[in-house]
Amino acid sequence: xxxxxxxxxxxxKLQPENAHTVVGLGLQCxxxxxxxFNGMISKNFIxxxxxxxxxxxxxxxxxxxxxxxFDKNATMIEGTLAMGFGFTEIxxxxxxxxxxxPRPRLWRHIEEESIQNAMGFNNDxxxxxxxxxxxxxxFSTPIxxxxxxNKMTSEENALKDYTTLIKALHPYADYMVINISSPxxxxxxxxxxxxxxxxxxxxxxxLTDKPILLKIAPDMxxxxxxxxxxxxxxxxxxxxxxxxxxxxxSLVSEPEDKGGLSGEVLRERSFYIFDxxxxxxxxxxxxxSVGGISTPEEAYRRIRAGASLVQLYTSLIFKGPEVVExxxxxxxxxxxxxxxxxITDAIGADRV
Numbered sequence: 599x600x601x602x603x604x605x606x607x608x609x610x611k612l613q614p615e616n617a618h619t620v621v622g623l624g625l626q627c628x629x630x631x632x633x634x635f636n637g638m639i640s641k642n643f644i645x646x647x648x649x650x651x652x653x654x655x656x657x658x659x660x661x662x663x664x665x666x667x668f669d670k671n672a673t674m675i676e677g678t679l680a681m682g683f684g685f686t687e688i689x690x691x692x693x694x695x696x697x698x699x700p701r702p703r704l705w706r707h708i709e710e711e712s713i714q715n716a717m718g719f720n721n722d723x724x725x726x727x728x729x730x731x732x733x734x735x736x737f738s739t740p741i742x743x744x745x746x747x748n749k750m751t752s753e754e755n756a757l758k759d760y761t762t763l764i765k766a767l768h769p770y771a772d773y774m775v776i777n778i779s780s781p782x783x784x785x786x787x788x789x790x791x792x793x794x795x796x797x798x799x800x801x802x803x804x805l806t807d808k809p810i811l812l813k814i815a816p817d818m819x820x821x822x823x824x825x826x827x828x829x830x831x832x833x834x835x836x837x838x839x840x841x842x843x844x845x846x847x848s849l850v851s852e853p854e855d856k857g858g859l860s861g862e863v864l865r866e867r868s869f870y871i872f873d874x875x876x877x878x879x880x881x882x883x884x885x886x887s888v889g890g891i892s893t894p895e896e897a898y899r900r901i902r903a904g905a906s907l908v909q910l911y912t913s914l915i916f917k918g919p920e921v922v923e924x925x926x927x928x929x930x931x932x933x934x935x936x937x938x939x940x941i942t943d944a945i946g947a948d949r950v
Contacts, residue, residue: 602918614704614713622669625677635680642682642919644926648933649684651942653884653906654773654809654836656740660684660926661941662897665888665909666744666775666813667715671722672730679739682922687909688727689744690777693762695723696748699782703857707850711892711916712864714850715843716857718782719746724766731770743771744813746783753785757794761801768806776802776835779815779842781858787815792829799834809836809884816841816867816889820874827875837884839909840872861912865890869900876904880949892921894928901929901941902948 609617628635649660663685664678670689678686698720705714721727735741745767747759764774776798778789795812802810812830814823827838843858844867850859868889876885884907887900892913900908913921929941938944 602920606918610706610708613702614706615701618668618704622674625669625674625680628680629676635676638680638919639682642680642923644682644923644930646926646930648930648938648940649926651906651940654740656772658684658740658907661901661907661929662922662925663687663742663886663907663909664914665911666690666742666777667717668911668914670720672727672734675734675737675741679737681914681919682926683739684926685740685742685772685907687742687744687775688731689721689775690719690746690780691721691724691727691744691763692719692746692748693724693751693759694748695726696720699856705854705857706915707852707859707861707863710850710861710863711912712850712859712861713912713915714854714857714859716782716854718749719780724763728766728770731767735770736772740772741770742773742775742811743767744775744777746777746780747786747789749783753788756789757797757801760798761805764802764805764810768808771808773809773811773836774806775811775813775839777813777842779813781815781843781845782856790815790818790826792826795826795830795835796833799830803834811835811837811839811884811886813839813842814871814875816844816864816871817846818871820871823871824874824878828878831879831883835883837886838875838879839886839888840875841868841889843889844868860889861916862890862892865892865896869903872900872905873903876946876949880904880946891925892917894925894932897925898929898932898944901944902946904946904949906945 699718
């Protein structure tokens, strides 16, 4: 069976984006080799009655999902199942294909176990990704679709990009995510305002009854973040995902001057914002936590704070697919030690 620690030094000799391409090709191929595919699922995909829950009209067999940004083009969905994820979120995708920002645009901060990315929504565009999703949906685990605007779309026309994507893709998604929080598209975070959110969700909810969530940045003040999320839910958002990457470059010793940071350096800031939002919105909407999650204890902290689901990406790079198995096995033990028979009993336990 594949041992990530053995191959990790070789991956780290490659430029980060090249390493990601190699991994992506492997995950695209794994479904064509049933013995390997089934063996990986048997090892990595952890299920237990205590981990299972119903959300968005689907069963989530475990609460650990792959965050958006890893599978931008919906080409690795079977591979993410083999890695053990209970759900996957593809994207961010845009109406028109785009190459993203110039290279280099992805950097490792190895000592800090963190990544800095300035990718810029590179993706194959609506036409191709729509076709791929049609061919695989519905999948055995839930699929989220994360959407954004094209770089060349003006702020005044941004709403049309989002509604175009929702209208085309909602039949092939279990939930959709409005991404207005990436730091890598000029002007995108300017859309984190109440007027835009009101207009967007008014139109979005007229287009679909599928759940639509808002993903926010960690770089707002606590009051700003809470106010924005409360307004989003009042406007029709079915949940909040907190948080995207941070532009606080002081968190790493040798930062680049662009992009967003994820991984261990984001952990406390992400939790701080999530916890503030959960204090206000737990029990009123579905909350998903992402940012710096790499251990069962951290995942459990987010769950007890109010997260129904957690997501990761960067810890996969530093720990390999074993991290998904480790977190899910650890959650089973933590739930049991606290006397919970179901994850639903633990969600928001620290809010009581």
